[in-house]
Amino acid sequence: MGPAEIARPAPLHDIPQLIVSTILLGGIYALIAVGLTLIFGVMRVVNFAHGEFLMLAMYVAFWAFSLLRSDPYLTLVVSLPLFFAAGWLSYRAVMRPVIQASHTVQIFTTVGLSIALQNVALVLWTADARFVRTDYYAAIVRLFGAAFNVAQIVAFAIAVAATAALFAFMRWSYTGKLMRATAQDRDASSLMGIDTDRVYAVTWAVGITCVGVAGVLLAPIYPVYPTAGLQFVLIAYVAVVLGGLGDMAGALIAALLVAAVEVVGSYVLGTSWKEMLYLLVFIGILIVRPAGLFGQRGAEALGT
């Protein structure tokens, strides 16, 4: 079952339903995409393991629910610092040594991380899909002639809050300013005394925290299995490239656009071709305007 199905629990064909579904989905995609684009913007690294951290967060929510009867939204409180720590540690252990290395090295590092994490999940927890079924799962709310799940609304609300918090952090906090400076000019920043290593660690950790939150929010809505991250991260890549790598606001808008394409696409074409649609859109963007709608022209050719 794809997101569009779940967004339409009853077969309503109204425009309001489509709009609402788009917005609900877009909110979560935005959180995932913004984390990914942040990492690229500041560190110039494409995190091929982004989806796997999302998947791990989904499992955290599942196991907390299954073993401790902890409601996912309660688990969120724990998962936030947990994934920040996981991000910090994985930066130190895996990313920091290769931050100055060539693209090739960085690509294979995150790809290696991605396969390793996927298969750790597979070996530990099998490929069986797990479900987090909270009591209020089936509850439906009707508003403006559209129907949606409580879980989706809450997920959306929290995702929006988290994204807003992130934007605020980037805009007004001291660390946020350091991150933006480093994104603009790595060398100048370090010459001015900014501890770029620290900035990278925080950036990576924040990016991982974003998916840490998103994963817990998604667990009550989607099945959890080792390759669950792939479908979401594909969407995130499309949104990130469309919005311009490194552009947070661009990623946000693009995420909504992608959600719209998904909802309308599923409605018109049916869900089995949904992935093909994303991929073709993705390839199209890469060929025609790789810098995205808002990115700097030629950014992809500079490779920096």
Added chain:
Amino acid sequence: MTAYAPAAVFFAVAGLAPLVVRDAFLLDSLVLILIWGAAAAAWNIAGGYAGQVSLGHSAFFGLGAYAAALCSTRWGISPWIGMVIGALIAMATGFAIGFLSNRLRGPYFVLATIAFSQVLLIGASRWRGFTAGSEGIPVPFHAGFWTLGIADKRVWVWIVLVLAVLVYLVQVYLERSRRGFQLAAVREDEDAALSLGVPARRLKIAAIAVSAAFTAVCGALWAQYVGFVDPAYVFSVDISIKFSLAAIIGGLGTALGPFLGSVLVTTVETYLRAQFGGIEARFVGIYLILYGCALILMVRFAPQGFVGWIGDRLRRRSVAQATS
């Protein structure tokens, strides 16, 4: 000429082994080592020599596999011809990908290649009418050389050995020829190479196309050998990663590297499959965990791979001897 001695030894051993070894399991491993080695070497042409790192090479592998399988099952054409057709289609696809992605560098290029291979995966899985969809195509065994219906594993070893040597020689050509020098320059710094008159775009596209063709041939042979084409496997990102992993472990941009890397990668994988395949399928994932860790460690600690490590040791020894 002594630089090529290790390769000569490697291929000689591989060629002579079937005369001495009787064990079917070992011969089977040898066939797989050579096929994956050839595929890794084909990948190396684009990824190692031209610097076009792609994680979508399974697209070409799958095209070759499907071409051979469809030719023999649907139209009764010899899989040898199917292999050639597959290679041509893959080459054309390689041209297209190279041409369209020309401006893309680094991670952008990787993402594009992954996307291409996944489009093919989904297409093959859904196009029931043509490709039998996600169930895949079983390749029937019709005894005979022309139909590649060969039961004797020793003959298989020699067939894939020919392919392996061929791809090895293409890489050697790249190391010594004018085009090879130019390609190395493109790999190091494309803009600087352009300023010196190197036709970077043409070379990159050609490298990808040649790489694609050989990868497809590997796919075609593999399909005939294994007897089954499963779209989820032949077009998977995992396979693309396997090619690159073998090349990296052995030595990115070296001619023998991919084959040495394949020895390690294939052996570990075959061993783990044999150990765990029966009990619970999920434990087979262990080899993938090892792949992942190997990638992370190799690119960080030994970017020159096994071949580079040996080369380093030899150089240090000769320096030590010279100074003593």
Added chain:
Amino acid sequence: MSLLSIAGVTKRFGGITANKGISFDVAPGELVGIIGPNGAGKSTLFECISGFHPPDEGEVRLDGARLTGFSPDVVCRCGVARTFQKLRPFQGMSVLDNVMVGALTRTKDVRHARDQARGLLARVGLTEKADSHARTLSTGQRKRLELARALATQPRVLLLDEVTGGVDQRTIPGLVRLVRDLHAGGLTLLVIEHNMRVITAVAQRIVALHLGEVIADGPPEAVARDRKVVEAYLGQAYVQ
């Protein structure tokens, strides 16, 4: 009859006009110096000529044949070579191999290219370093390598971008001698230079740029005293 003719070259990047209607001709065998304060558009001009950034308006012609719109490798094969301000040797290759890449643009034979490369290394004084890795070279040596590499493509016009930049004082005379020798050999040169002493010593003619436009074009002594040039470099207060 001019060898290289630059006519009305204009290049914009977003809101900035880096080159505004730049026009001048270069006669065969001439050594023209290009000067101007930072941001004047000197490197951008080189990018436009060499094909890295096609100009938005205007044309560049070599011996009457249009160069604009062609990719850098085509421009090089036509006979215009360049060096970079930020040195870009092929790090993983030896010094000899670096020069060979340039030589292989003119010859298909690897052995022949190797001989030519050795000859060029001798000419720039890098023979002992032939088999060393390019990354082991000092800045001055790298400059010579860039030069040798570009020369290997047998250019008719050579664009030199800041050949003395970032090099310590002692190596400058050697580099200047090299440039002089190349010029004496008949090569046409366009040289971007910040060091006024160097450029006035070697150039027959200087083109001064400021904020993307040509503000002076003539013999070194005249340009050095030109009112607009002084104003551009030192500000209004210094103009007599």
